[in-house]
Amino acid sequence: MAKKQGKRKKRDETETYDGGGNRNAGIPAPPPSQPSSSGTIISSVRSSRHLQVLVGLTIAGLLLRFYNLGANSLWLDEASTLMFARQSLAGIWESTAGGEFNPPLFYWLEHAILLLGESEFVLRFLPALLGVLTIPVVYFVGKEFKDQNVGLIAAALLAFSPFHIYYSQEARAYAPMLFFFSLALLFYVRANRSDEVRSWALFGLFSAVSFWMHFYAIVPIAVLILHALVTRAGAIRHDILSAKNTAIAVAVFAVASLPLLIVTASLFLARTSSAPTFGMQGLDVIYQTLFQVSGFNDLIMAAFIVLFLIGVAVMWRDDRNGAFFLIFMMSLPFVASLILSSRMPMIPRHLIFLLPVYFIGIASAYPALHALVRNKKAVYAVVAAAALISTPFLATYYTTPQKNDWRGFSAELGGMTGEGDLIVVLPPYMAQPLDYYYGNATDGTLELGANTGSDLEAIREQYPGRETFYVVTWDILAVDPTGDALNWLDKNAEFVGQRMGIYLFVSA
Template identity: 30%
Template sequence: MDTRGLSTHVRARLTAQPPVLYFVVALGAALRLYGLGAESFWIDEYSSLAYVTSRTTFEVAREVPLVDPHPPLYYLLLDIWTSLVGVSEPAVRLLSALFGIAAIPLLYALGAELYDRQVGVFAAGVLAFSRFHVSHSQNVRMYSLLVFATVCSMLFLVRLRTAPTRRAAVGYVAASVALLYTHAFGALVLVAQHCYVLGSRFVRTGGTWAVDPRRWLGVQLAVAVLAVPWAIDMGRQALALLTPGGGSGAVAWGWIPEPTPIRLVSAVGAYVTPSFEDGFGGFLVLVVIGLLALGSQRRVSLDRERTLLLACWIGIPVVALFVVSSLVVPLFIPRYTIAAMPAVALFVAKEIRRVGTVEIRYISVVLLVVALVAGLPGYYQTSQNTEWDDAAAVVTDGADGDDVVLVHRGYFAGLVAQYVHRDRPTVPVERVSVATPVESVRQTVRSHDGDVWLAMSSSTARNRTEIRAVLARSGRHVRTERAFDDVTVTHYVTNDTGGTQ
C-alpha cells in the first residue's frame, strides 16, 4: 500500500467511528491535561524521578528492580522521557497522561470487537471520566501504563479468538511482555487470560476453545521466554517477602493495611467514584445498574463466554489478590487492582446495553454519569498532595548559605531538597533521624551557625516537642511558622544571648 493509499485507509477508518467517540476522547484528554503541574510531587513520584535522574539507562534497567518492587519498563520510559522534556511537574507527568489518554480509544476498540460500538463508547466514557483513572494519569507512576498495556493485551487476545493472524499473535506477545515489565501484578492479568481460555471450552457451543490450544501455548511460550529476567527478579522478591526477616532482597510492604470486605468493595467502587466513603457509593451504583439490567423485561440475553472473560479479568486481579492478602501477606490496595478497571467499565457498558427498555437505559446512563462526574470537582479544587513546593518556597525566600533545613523522616528530605535547590542550591537540607531525632538535630545545629528551617509533615509530628526543645537549648527561637496542607515550616533564628547545646 502506497502513502496515498495508506492515508485514504486511515481517513476512512477514522471517519467510520461514531462522532461521540471523539467527544469522549477529547474530554478525557482535557481532564488528564488540566492542572497537570498544579500539585507538587508526592513521595512516590519523587522516588520514580530520583530512580532515573540518579542512574544511567543501563543502571535503571539493572538496579531499580533490586530496590523497587516493580519491574523497570516504566522507569526506562521515564528515563528517556525526562532526557527529552526535563523534570518539571507538568513535563514529567505528561508521560502518564499520554498513556491514560491513549487507553480511552483503545478500550473503545476492545469493547467494539468484544460486543459492539455502543458498548465500546460507553466503556470508553467510563474510563475517560473516572476520577480514579484521571488521578493515576496525572501521577509519575506506572499505573496508567499498566492500564494501557492491559487493554492492549486483552485486545489482541480477542483478536486471537476471532481472527488468529500472525499480526495478532505478535501484538499479543508484545503487549503481554510490556504488561509483565510494567507492574508486578500485571502477571495476574495473564493468569486471568489463562483462566478464560481454559474455561471457554465449557461455555462455548460445541465445547471448542476460544483460542486454538497450540497457538495459545506458542504465544505463552514466547511471553515466558521474554519474561525470564522479570521472573528472576520477581522470584527473588517473593522469596524475600515470604522469608521471616526478609533478607537482602526484601522490599518493605508493611505499610499496606490488612484487607477487609469494605476495602474490597470500596476498591471496585472507586473505579466509578470515590466521592462517598472512598468508593462504596460507586459500588452501589454498579449494583443498581446490574439490578436494572437484570430486572428489565426485554433485556438482551447474556453471552456466557464474554461474561467469563470479564469475570476472570475482574476476579483474578481483584478478588484473588484480596484472598492472597488475607491468607498470606497484605498486598491489597486499590491502585494495585487498576488493571481490572477496564473490565469493570466494559461490564457496566454491556449491562447498560443489555437493558431492553429505553427509559431504564436512560436512567442507568444518567446514574452512571452523575456518579462519574460527582468526584471530579473535588479532585481539581482541593489539594491532593502535600504542598512541598509551597513549603520549600518559604525557605528559598528567606534562607541563605549559612542556614540549614531540617526535614523529619529521611524519605521526605530528598523531595524537599529538590524544591529548595531549584532556587537555593547552596542551602543544605539535612535529614532528622526517626530513630534518634533529638540527637540528630543536636548534631546538625552544632555544625551550623545560621538559621534553622524545620519542615515537618503532619503525619510525622510526634517528635515536634522534643525537636523544638533541642532548638531552644541551642540558642534559637521561633520567628515564623507557616502551615500548609500536611506540612509545617518553622523558621528558627539565633538568640542575641546565645544558648547551650
C-alpha cells in the same frame, strides 16, 4: 466465549440491530481485522455515529488529562521517578535488579522524555498521552466483547473517570501499564473468539510490555491465562494440541519478560518478608478500590455495582462465556489482592487494570436499560450521563491541590531559614520532592535526614545550639511505626504549621 465463534462471526457479518439494541444500532459491522488506509478511516468516521462520538470522547479525554497537567507539585513517588529517570539506561536496570520495586520500562521512557526538560508537565506528559489513547482501546475491547454500544459506553466511563484522569496526570507507570494491558485484553478477547495465532501472540507481547511497566500487571495476566485454560479445559483433555495457541501466548510473554521474571522472584520474596507498614488490608482493599474507581463517591459506587451485576445477568442470558469472563476477571484479582495485602502494601491504584473490565461489565447492562426506554438515542444519553456524574468531582479536582504542595511549602521554608540552620527531613526520602523545589545552597542551610528519635538526638548532639527545622510527613510512621520520632519532636520541638500533609517543627 470460544464455543460461539462460528455463530458470532456469521452474526457480525450479516446482522444489525436497531438503535440502542444489543449490536450495532443499525450500523453494519466493519470487516474484521482489515488493514485500513487513512482515507478508509476518515470515511468510516464520517459514516458512523459511534466512531464520531468516540472521536469526541477521545478529544474530551485529552482536554481533561492535559488541562493543568503541571499545576500540582510533584509528590514523593513522582520525585522518585525523576531520580531514577536521571540515571543511565543501564543504571535504571541495575536499580531494579538491586531492589527497586518498579520495573524499568517506564523509567527508560521517562529518561528519553527528560530531553525536553524536567518540569512537572514534561514528567507527566507520557502518562497523560497514554491515558488518552486508552479511551479508544477500551472502546474496541467493549466492541469486540459485545458490540459498539457497550464499547462506546465503556469508553465514555473511562474518558470521564476521575480515577483514571488522576493517574493519567501522575508521573508514574499506572496509566501506561493500563494502556498496554488494555491492548493485551483486546487481543485476548479476539484470540479467545477466533483462536488466531496472531491475536494470541499479540496478547502475549502486550502482556509482557504491561508487566515491564508495573509488576502487579502479572496478576491480571495470570488470571487471563488461567481463564483460557479453564474455558478450554474440555478441548485440551480431548486434544492437547488445542492448547497450542495459548501456549504460544505464554511463550511470547515468557521470552519477552524473562530478565524481569528472574528479578521479580527475589523482589517478591523481599517485599513479602514482613507485614506491610502502609497500604490497605483485608476487605478494605475491595471497598477502597471500588470506591475510588467509581469516582470517589459511595452512591455512584452502589449504582455502578448494581449496573455491573445487571450487566453480568444480561451477558449470562446472551453469552454465558462472556458473563463468566466478567466474573472471573473481577473476582480473582480481588482474591489475590486480599491474600497479598497481609504481606505487601496494597493500594487501589495497583488494581487500575480492573477499569476496562469493570466499565465493560457496567456497559453490558445497556440492553436491559434500553428495553425500558426503547429510544434509538438512549446510548448517547448514557454517554452524557457518564460525563454528568463526574462533573462535581472534576469541578473541585482542577481548582484544589490534589498532591502535597511541596512547591508552596519550599517557598515558605526558604523564607524562614538562614545561613547555618539545619533542615532535618523525616523520613529522609522525603527530601526527594523537597529538593525538587528547595535549594539549600541559596541560604547556606545544611540538610539531614532522620528516621527515629535516636537519630534526632544524635543530630542535636552533633550540632548543638543550631536552629533546626524539622520537615515531617505521616510517612514517618511507615519507617518508625512505634512513633518514637514523633514523641521526640513533641518533647524537643515546637510545631510551626503545616501545608496539606507536610508539617514543620522548629527546635525549642
